[in-house]
Amino acid sequence: MIPAQFDYVAPQSVEDALTALAEAGDDAKVLAGGQSLLPILRLRMNTPETIIDLGRIPALREVSEDGDAVVIGAMATHDEIRHHPLVRDHARLLSSALAEVADPQVRHRGTLGGALVHADPAGDAGAPALALDAEMVIAGPNGTRTVTADDFFVGLFESAVGEDELLVQVRVPKHTDWGGHYEKFVRTAQQWSIVAVAATIRVDGGTIADARVALTNMGSTPLRARSVEQALIGQAPSPEVVRQAAASAADGTEPPSDLNGAADYRQHLAGVLTRRAVLAAAEV
Numbered sequence: 001m002i003p004a005q006f007d008y009v010a011p012q013s014v015e016d017a018l019t020a021l022a023e024a025g026d027d028a029k030v031l032a033g034g035q036s037l038l039p040i041l042r043l044r045m046n047t048p049e050t051i052i053d054l055g056r057i058p059a060l061r062e063v064s065e066d067g068d069a070v071v072i073g074a075m076a077t078h079d080e081i082r083h084h085p086l087v088r089d090h091a092r093l094l095s096s097a098l099a100e101v102a103d104p105q106v107r108h109r110g111t112l113g114g115a116l117v118h119a120d121p122a123g124d125a126g127a128p129a130l131a132l133d134a135e136m137v138i139a140g141p142n143g144t145r146t147v148t149a150d151d152f153f154v155g156l157f158e159s160a161v162g163e164d165e166l167l168v169q170v171r172v173p174k175h176t177d178w179g180g181h182y183e184k185f186v187r188t189a190q191q192w193s194i195v196a197v198a199a200t201i202r203v204d205g206g207t208i209a210d211a212r213v214a215l216t217n218m219g220s221t222p223l224r225a226r227s228v229e230q231a232l233i234g235q236a237p238s239p240e241v242v243r244q245a246a247a248s249a250a251d252g253t254e255p256p257s258d259l260n261g262a263a264d265y266r267q268h269l270a271g272v273l274t275r276r277a278v279l280a281a282a283e284v
Protein backbone atom coordinates (compact mmCIF):
# COMPACT_ATOMS: atom_id res chain seq x y z
CA MET A 1 0.00 0.00 0.00
CA ILE A 2 1.03 3.62 -0.43
CA PRO A 3 1.24 5.77 2.73
CA ALA A 4 -1.30 8.54 3.29
CA GLN A 5 -0.13 11.99 2.21
CA PHE A 6 2.16 13.86 4.62
CA ASP A 7 4.34 16.96 4.78
CA TYR A 8 8.08 16.24 4.80
CA VAL A 9 10.71 18.31 6.58
CA ALA A 10 14.45 17.58 6.83
CA PRO A 11 15.99 19.85 9.50
CA GLN A 12 19.76 20.25 9.65
CA SER A 13 20.19 20.54 13.42
CA VAL A 14 18.69 18.97 16.53
CA GLU A 15 17.33 22.39 17.54
CA ASP A 16 15.50 22.76 14.22
CA ALA A 17 14.16 19.22 14.52
CA LEU A 18 12.78 19.98 18.00
CA THR A 19 11.18 23.16 16.67
CA ALA A 20 9.60 21.23 13.81
CA LEU A 21 8.30 18.66 16.32
CA ALA A 22 6.83 21.37 18.54
CA GLU A 23 5.16 23.09 15.59
CA ALA A 24 3.67 19.89 14.20
CA GLY A 25 2.37 18.71 17.58
CA ASP A 26 0.78 15.26 17.98
CA ASP A 27 0.52 14.68 14.23
CA ALA A 28 4.28 14.44 13.60
CA LYS A 29 6.47 11.38 13.34
CA VAL A 30 10.26 11.28 13.37
CA LEU A 31 11.96 9.33 10.57
CA ALA A 32 15.32 7.64 11.20
CA GLY A 33 16.22 4.63 9.04
CA GLY A 34 12.57 4.00 8.22
CA GLN A 35 12.91 0.24 8.62
CA SER A 36 10.09 0.07 11.16
CA LEU A 37 8.28 3.34 10.43
CA LEU A 38 7.85 2.93 6.67
CA PRO A 39 6.05 -0.44 6.89
CA ILE A 40 3.76 1.12 9.51
CA LEU A 41 3.00 4.06 7.19
CA ARG A 42 2.47 1.80 4.19
CA LEU A 43 -0.01 -0.31 6.14
CA ARG A 44 -1.63 2.95 7.29
CA MET A 45 -1.36 1.84 10.91
CA ASN A 46 -0.24 5.43 11.49
CA THR A 47 -1.05 8.45 9.32
CA PRO A 48 1.04 11.40 10.56
CA GLU A 49 0.54 14.78 8.91
CA THR A 50 4.26 15.62 9.13
CA ILE A 51 7.38 13.47 8.81
CA ILE A 52 10.55 14.92 10.34
CA ASP A 53 13.57 13.25 8.74
CA LEU A 54 16.68 13.21 10.97
CA GLY A 55 18.88 12.06 8.09
CA ARG A 56 20.37 15.50 7.36
CA ILE A 57 21.88 16.03 10.82
CA PRO A 58 25.47 14.73 10.53
CA ALA A 59 26.23 15.19 14.25
CA LEU A 60 23.62 12.54 15.08
CA ARG A 61 25.60 9.95 13.14
CA GLU A 62 28.92 10.30 14.94
CA VAL A 63 30.56 7.64 17.09
CA SER A 64 33.17 9.06 19.51
CA GLU A 65 34.60 8.62 22.98
CA ASP A 66 34.16 10.79 26.03
CA GLY A 67 36.31 9.65 28.95
CA ASP A 68 34.98 6.29 30.10
CA ALA A 69 32.13 6.17 27.59
CA VAL A 70 31.66 5.40 23.92
CA VAL A 71 29.14 7.93 22.62
CA ILE A 72 26.97 6.73 19.74
CA GLY A 73 24.81 9.18 17.78
CA ALA A 74 21.20 8.03 17.53
CA MET A 75 21.37 8.05 13.70
CA ALA A 76 24.44 5.81 13.42
CA THR A 77 23.38 2.68 11.56
CA HIS A 78 23.62 -0.85 12.91
CA ASP A 79 26.31 -1.58 10.34
CA GLU A 80 28.41 1.51 11.12
CA ILE A 81 28.28 0.77 14.84
CA ARG A 82 29.10 -2.91 14.69
CA HIS A 83 32.26 -2.29 12.64
CA HIS A 84 33.41 0.80 14.55
CA PRO A 85 36.78 0.25 16.30
CA LEU A 86 35.60 2.02 19.49
CA VAL A 87 32.63 -0.32 19.73
CA ARG A 88 34.64 -3.41 18.89
CA ASP A 89 37.28 -2.50 21.51
CA HIS A 90 35.03 -1.24 24.32
CA ALA A 91 31.55 -2.72 23.77
CA ARG A 92 32.10 -6.08 22.11
CA LEU A 93 28.63 -7.25 23.11
CA LEU A 94 26.95 -4.48 21.10
CA SER A 95 29.02 -5.31 18.04
CA SER A 96 28.06 -8.98 18.39
CA ALA A 97 24.34 -8.16 18.77
CA LEU A 98 24.04 -5.70 15.88
CA ALA A 99 25.63 -8.26 13.55
CA GLU A 100 22.49 -10.34 14.20
CA VAL A 101 19.96 -7.69 13.16
CA ALA A 102 18.04 -8.81 10.07
CA ASP A 103 20.03 -8.66 6.81
CA PRO A 104 22.69 -6.31 5.35
CA GLN A 105 20.09 -4.01 3.75
CA VAL A 106 18.31 -3.42 7.06
CA ARG A 107 21.60 -3.03 8.93
CA HIS A 108 22.74 -0.35 6.48
CA ARG A 109 19.55 1.71 6.89
CA GLY A 110 18.32 0.96 10.41
CA THR A 111 19.70 3.06 13.27
CA LEU A 112 20.43 2.32 16.91
CA GLY A 113 18.27 5.25 17.98
CA GLY A 114 15.32 4.10 15.88
CA ALA A 115 15.60 0.55 17.16
CA LEU A 116 15.70 1.67 20.82
CA VAL A 117 12.81 4.15 20.53
CA HIS A 118 10.73 1.61 18.59
CA ALA A 119 11.20 -0.68 21.64
CA ASP A 120 10.16 -3.91 19.96
CA PRO A 121 10.68 -6.62 22.62
CA ALA A 122 12.07 -8.91 19.89
CA GLY A 123 14.56 -6.26 18.75
CA ASP A 124 18.24 -7.02 19.21
CA ALA A 125 19.44 -3.64 20.51
CA GLY A 126 17.60 -3.45 23.83
CA ALA A 127 19.15 -6.35 25.75
CA PRO A 128 22.75 -5.29 24.97
CA ALA A 129 21.91 -1.71 25.99
CA LEU A 130 20.64 -3.07 29.32
CA ALA A 131 23.57 -5.41 29.86
CA LEU A 132 26.08 -2.65 29.07
CA ASP A 133 24.36 -0.17 31.42
CA ALA A 134 23.93 2.27 28.53
CA GLU A 135 22.51 5.73 29.11
CA MET A 136 20.19 7.43 26.64
CA VAL A 137 20.53 11.16 26.08
CA ILE A 138 17.14 12.65 25.21
CA ALA A 139 16.66 16.19 23.90
CA GLY A 140 13.39 18.04 24.35
CA PRO A 141 11.90 21.52 24.59
CA ASN A 142 13.35 21.97 28.09
CA GLY A 143 16.90 20.80 27.31
CA THR A 144 18.47 17.37 27.55
CA ARG A 145 18.02 14.62 30.10
CA THR A 146 19.71 11.27 30.57
CA VAL A 147 17.82 8.05 31.20
CA THR A 148 19.43 4.75 32.18
CA ALA A 149 18.67 1.69 30.10
CA ASP A 150 16.88 0.26 33.15
CA ASP A 151 14.35 3.13 32.99
CA PHE A 152 14.27 3.55 29.21
CA PHE A 153 12.07 0.61 28.23
CA VAL A 154 8.67 1.50 29.62
CA GLY A 155 6.46 -1.16 28.01
CA LEU A 156 5.56 -2.95 24.81
CA PHE A 157 6.76 -0.70 21.93
CA GLU A 158 7.06 2.13 24.45
CA SER A 159 10.22 3.97 25.46
CA ALA A 160 10.90 6.90 27.78
CA VAL A 161 11.17 9.28 24.78
CA GLY A 162 8.17 11.65 24.77
CA GLU A 163 6.22 12.83 21.70
CA ASP A 164 8.05 16.18 21.79
CA GLU A 165 11.51 14.66 22.35
CA LEU A 166 14.35 13.09 20.38
CA LEU A 167 16.81 10.42 21.37
CA VAL A 168 20.13 12.01 20.39
CA GLN A 169 22.91 9.84 21.87
CA VAL A 170 23.54 6.50 23.49
CA ARG A 171 26.41 6.55 26.00
CA VAL A 172 27.93 3.14 26.58
CA PRO A 173 30.35 2.82 29.52
CA LYS A 174 33.57 1.29 28.23
CA HIS A 175 33.71 -2.44 28.88
CA THR A 176 37.27 -2.70 27.64
CA ASP A 177 38.46 -5.84 29.40
CA TRP A 178 35.10 -7.54 29.20
CA GLY A 179 34.16 -10.35 26.86
CA GLY A 180 30.77 -10.07 25.19
CA HIS A 181 28.45 -12.26 23.16
CA TYR A 182 24.88 -12.18 21.83
CA GLU A 183 23.25 -15.55 21.28
CA LYS A 184 20.14 -15.35 19.09
CA PHE A 185 17.74 -18.18 18.31
CA VAL A 186 15.72 -18.12 15.08
CA ARG A 187 13.95 -20.76 12.97
CA THR A 188 14.92 -19.23 9.64
CA ALA A 189 17.84 -16.99 8.71
CA GLN A 190 17.42 -13.23 9.28
CA GLN A 191 14.32 -13.67 11.43
CA TRP A 192 13.47 -11.57 14.49
CA SER A 193 14.64 -13.17 17.74
CA ILE A 194 12.42 -15.92 19.10
CA VAL A 195 14.61 -15.53 22.17
CA ALA A 196 18.12 -14.07 22.45
CA VAL A 197 20.57 -13.50 25.29
CA ALA A 198 23.14 -10.73 25.73
CA ALA A 199 26.07 -11.48 28.03
CA THR A 200 29.10 -9.45 28.98
CA ILE A 201 31.62 -10.89 31.42
CA ARG A 202 34.86 -9.74 33.04
CA VAL A 203 37.17 -12.50 34.16
CA ASP A 204 40.01 -11.53 36.50
CA GLY A 205 42.57 -14.02 37.76
CA GLY A 206 40.48 -17.03 36.71
CA THR A 207 37.33 -15.78 38.47
CA ILE A 208 34.25 -14.03 37.10
CA ALA A 209 34.63 -10.54 38.59
CA ASP A 210 31.60 -8.97 36.84
CA ALA A 211 28.69 -10.37 34.85
CA ARG A 212 25.73 -8.77 33.08
CA VAL A 213 23.09 -10.82 31.32
CA ALA A 214 19.93 -9.57 29.58
CA LEU A 215 17.14 -11.30 27.68
CA THR A 216 15.39 -10.46 24.38
CA ASN A 217 11.71 -11.33 23.80
CA MET A 218 11.11 -12.81 27.23
CA GLY A 219 8.55 -10.16 28.20
CA SER A 220 7.17 -6.84 26.99
CA THR A 221 10.57 -5.18 27.46
CA PRO A 222 14.19 -6.42 27.51
CA LEU A 223 14.98 -7.91 30.93
CA ARG A 224 18.08 -8.28 33.12
CA ALA A 225 18.68 -11.84 34.36
CA ARG A 226 20.00 -10.74 37.74
CA SER A 227 19.85 -14.17 39.39
CA VAL A 228 22.20 -15.50 36.70
CA GLU A 229 24.59 -12.58 37.24
CA GLN A 230 24.65 -13.16 41.01
CA ALA A 231 25.25 -16.88 40.57
CA LEU A 232 28.23 -16.22 38.26
CA ILE A 233 30.11 -13.51 40.15
CA GLY A 234 32.99 -14.88 42.21
CA GLN A 235 32.98 -18.26 40.46
CA ALA A 236 35.45 -19.82 38.03
CA PRO A 237 33.87 -19.77 34.57
CA SER A 238 33.65 -23.54 34.18
CA PRO A 239 30.97 -25.16 32.00
CA GLU A 240 29.32 -26.66 35.12
CA VAL A 241 29.19 -23.33 37.01
CA VAL A 242 27.74 -21.61 33.94
CA ARG A 243 25.19 -24.40 33.37
CA GLN A 244 23.93 -24.11 36.95
CA ALA A 245 23.76 -20.31 36.84
CA ALA A 246 21.95 -20.32 33.48
CA ALA A 247 19.23 -22.58 34.86
CA SER A 248 17.62 -19.58 36.58
CA ALA A 249 17.61 -17.36 33.44
CA ALA A 250 13.85 -17.54 32.93
CA ASP A 251 12.88 -17.01 36.59
CA GLY A 252 10.09 -14.47 36.86
CA THR A 253 9.73 -13.96 33.09
CA GLU A 254 6.43 -13.91 31.17
CA PRO A 255 7.38 -14.50 27.53
CA PRO A 256 4.80 -14.47 24.75
CA SER A 257 3.32 -17.56 23.08
CA ASP A 258 3.02 -17.38 19.31
CA LEU A 259 3.58 -19.43 16.15
CA ASN A 260 7.34 -19.41 16.78
CA GLY A 261 7.07 -20.99 20.22
CA ALA A 262 5.04 -21.37 23.39
CA ALA A 263 5.98 -19.47 26.54
CA ASP A 264 7.41 -22.56 28.26
CA TYR A 265 9.53 -23.34 25.19
CA ARG A 266 10.91 -19.80 25.29
CA GLN A 267 11.72 -20.25 28.99
CA HIS A 268 13.63 -23.44 28.15
CA LEU A 269 15.45 -21.59 25.35
CA ALA A 270 16.44 -18.76 27.70
CA GLY A 271 18.41 -21.22 29.85
CA VAL A 272 20.12 -22.88 26.91
CA LEU A 273 21.01 -19.59 25.20
CA THR A 274 22.22 -18.03 28.45
CA ARG A 275 24.64 -20.91 28.96
CA ARG A 276 25.96 -20.48 25.41
CA ALA A 277 26.18 -16.69 25.62
CA VAL A 278 28.02 -16.68 28.96
CA LEU A 279 30.49 -19.37 27.90
CA ALA A 280 31.26 -17.45 24.71
CA ALA A 281 31.54 -14.11 26.56
CA ALA A 282 33.90 -15.67 29.12
CA GLU A 283 35.79 -17.36 26.27
CA VAL A 284 35.54 -20.78 27.92
Ligand SMILES: Cc1cc2nc3c(=O)[nH]c(=O)nc-3n(C[C@H](O)[C@H](O)[C@H](O)COP(=O)(O)OP(=O)(O)OC[C@H]3O[C@@H](n4cnc5c(N)ncnc54)[C@H](O)[C@@H]3O)c2cc1C
Binds near residue numbers: 033054115117118192
Ligand atom coordinates in the same frame (compact mmCIF):
# COMPACT_ATOMS: atom_id res chain seq x y z
C1 LIG B 1 12.74 -6.97 7.12
C2 LIG B 1 13.16 -6.41 8.46
C3 LIG B 1 13.71 -7.25 9.38
C4 LIG B 1 14.13 -6.77 10.63
N1 LIG B 1 14.70 -7.64 11.52
C5 LIG B 1 15.18 -7.16 12.67
C6 LIG B 1 15.86 -8.01 13.58
O1 LIG B 1 16.10 -9.21 13.34
N2 LIG B 1 16.31 -7.48 14.75
C7 LIG B 1 16.12 -6.16 15.07
O2 LIG B 1 16.55 -5.72 16.13
N3 LIG B 1 15.48 -5.33 14.23
C8 LIG B 1 15.03 -5.79 13.04
N4 LIG B 1 14.40 -4.93 12.17
C9 LIG B 1 14.17 -3.53 12.57
C10 LIG B 1 15.41 -2.68 12.37
O3 LIG B 1 16.34 -2.94 13.39
C11 LIG B 1 15.05 -1.20 12.43
O4 LIG B 1 16.16 -0.53 11.99
C12 LIG B 1 14.67 -0.59 13.76
O5 LIG B 1 13.67 -1.28 14.42
C13 LIG B 1 14.15 0.84 13.59
O6 LIG B 1 15.21 1.65 13.28
P1 LIG B 1 15.06 2.76 12.17
O7 LIG B 1 16.28 3.59 12.24
O8 LIG B 1 14.74 2.14 10.88
O9 LIG B 1 13.83 3.63 12.75
P2 LIG B 1 12.50 4.15 12.05
O10 LIG B 1 11.78 3.01 11.44
O11 LIG B 1 12.78 5.32 11.20
O12 LIG B 1 11.75 4.65 13.37
C14 LIG B 1 11.24 3.74 14.31
C15 LIG B 1 10.46 4.50 15.39
O13 LIG B 1 11.34 5.25 16.22
C16 LIG B 1 11.07 6.67 16.14
N5 LIG B 1 12.39 7.29 16.13
C17 LIG B 1 13.43 6.92 15.34
N6 LIG B 1 14.54 7.60 15.68
C18 LIG B 1 14.19 8.43 16.69
C19 LIG B 1 14.92 9.38 17.47
N7 LIG B 1 16.24 9.58 17.30
N8 LIG B 1 14.25 10.05 18.44
C20 LIG B 1 12.93 9.85 18.64
N9 LIG B 1 12.19 8.96 17.93
C21 LIG B 1 12.81 8.25 16.97
C22 LIG B 1 10.26 6.85 14.86
O14 LIG B 1 9.42 7.98 14.93
C23 LIG B 1 9.48 5.54 14.82
O15 LIG B 1 8.37 5.62 15.69
C24 LIG B 1 13.95 -5.38 10.94
C25 LIG B 1 13.39 -4.53 9.99
C26 LIG B 1 12.98 -5.03 8.77
C27 LIG B 1 12.40 -4.08 7.75
